[in-house]
Amino acid sequence: MLEMKDVSFNYGNGVPVLEHINVKIGEGEFIGLGGRNGCGKTTVTRLLMGLEKPVSGEILYDGKVINDDDASVRSHFIGYVFQRPERQMFRPTVREEVAYGPQQLGMSRDEIRQAVDEALAATEMTELSEAYPPNLNRGEKQRVAIASAIAMHTKYIVLDEPTSGQDSEDKDQLMALLTDLNKKGMTILIISHDMDIFAEYCQRVLIIGNHTKAFDGTPQELFTQRDDLYDLGLSRPDAVTLSMAVPDFPYCKSMKEFTAAMLERMGGTRK
Template identity: 85%
Template sequence: MLEFKDVCFNYGNGVPVLEHINIRIGPGEFIGLGGRNGCGKTTVTRLLMGLEKPVSGEILHDGKVINDDDASARSHYIGYVFQRPERQMFRSTVEDEVAYGPQQLGMSRDETAAAVAEALAMTGLSHLAKAYPPNLNRGEKQRVAIASAIAMHTSCIILDEPTSGQDSADKKMLMELLTDLNKKGMTILIISHDMDIFAQYCQRVIVIGNHTKAFDGTPQELFTQREDLYDLGLSRPESVALSMAVPGMKYCRSMKEFTEEMLRRIGGNR
């Protein structure tokens, strides 16, 4: 369990970035974090990681206040995948990169080798173990960063705009990987402007607006009940908009669901 209790933050100039934020993140959740550019989404995750410290309020992990714990301490249970994952890579091969975390945790050589092999297999990177990380494409680099978190046996992964700049095939591969990890019990928190991801994959969406938490609920509640999506820097996914426009149609999380529902209706009307 990760929790913000009445957290406030600014960058030392007195201008508030976040004010009185209260958030609880439970084990095994799949959460989307959204809002306008500059609203404080990334700041929330930097506070979670220990890259920033709150001005006031408390951040807790399993009930323990961790305000003073730095990023290295929190990396034991939180993995972070930056928007440009190559910035967090510095070793000459993929397997060496993934091995860095377990080595810092003090795992033995055999334990590290086993953790790396498992993480590479889970992320579909075994065939790239000897590859030079900068030569990989963006989707592969993100999977290396995810594998690094898996190898450390972290319970939560935070990803910053993981699908930006990716084609549909890479995006689908990444989201299927994250869904599989979530089914195995890992907590996933995604910062994104891609509303299709929120609708199709997330169980819960948190929206930051006006320096605080503006929404916290299911994607269906967000996209069908809120009339201020534009003000929050969001939009209604096409699948949701179309399903809402058809009388009596169920909420559709994706265009695939919408198409299947339309075909079912057409077939049933013959």
């Protein structure tokens, strides 16, 4: 369990970035983190990672206060995929890049080989194991970063805008990978402005607004019960909007679900 307990943060100028944040993140959750640009959502993840320190409040892992643990210590249980993943890569091959974390953990040579092989297989990067990371496309670089986290047996992984600038095929492949990892027990935390991802994939959504937690609940609750989506820098996904517009229609989290439900209704009408 990761927890932020009454956490506040600023950059030393007295201007609040976050105030009195209380959040618990359990193992095996799939969470979306959203809000307006500059609302502090990336700061939340940097505090969890140990890249920033709270001005007040506590960060806890399994009940232990970890405020003073830096990012290298926390990397044993939480991985981070930057919006530009090439910024976190510095080794000459994909295999060596993925092996770096296990080496720092002190694994044996055989353990490292096994961890890397399993991580590359899980992310479908085995065939590119000898490639030079900067030469990969963005989707492949993301998978290298995810493989690096898997090889360290990470329990949590944070991704910053992972689908921005991607075509629908790359987006679908990435989300399929993350869904599979989540089913195997890994906690996924995605920072995104893509409301379709929140609706279709996330079990829970956290929204930051006015320097604090403005919403914490299911995507359905967010998109059907809140009337301040625009104020929070959000929008309602098309599938949800359409399903809400049709009388006595079920909530649909994706256009695929909406199409299937509409075809079923039309078929029933014909009978």
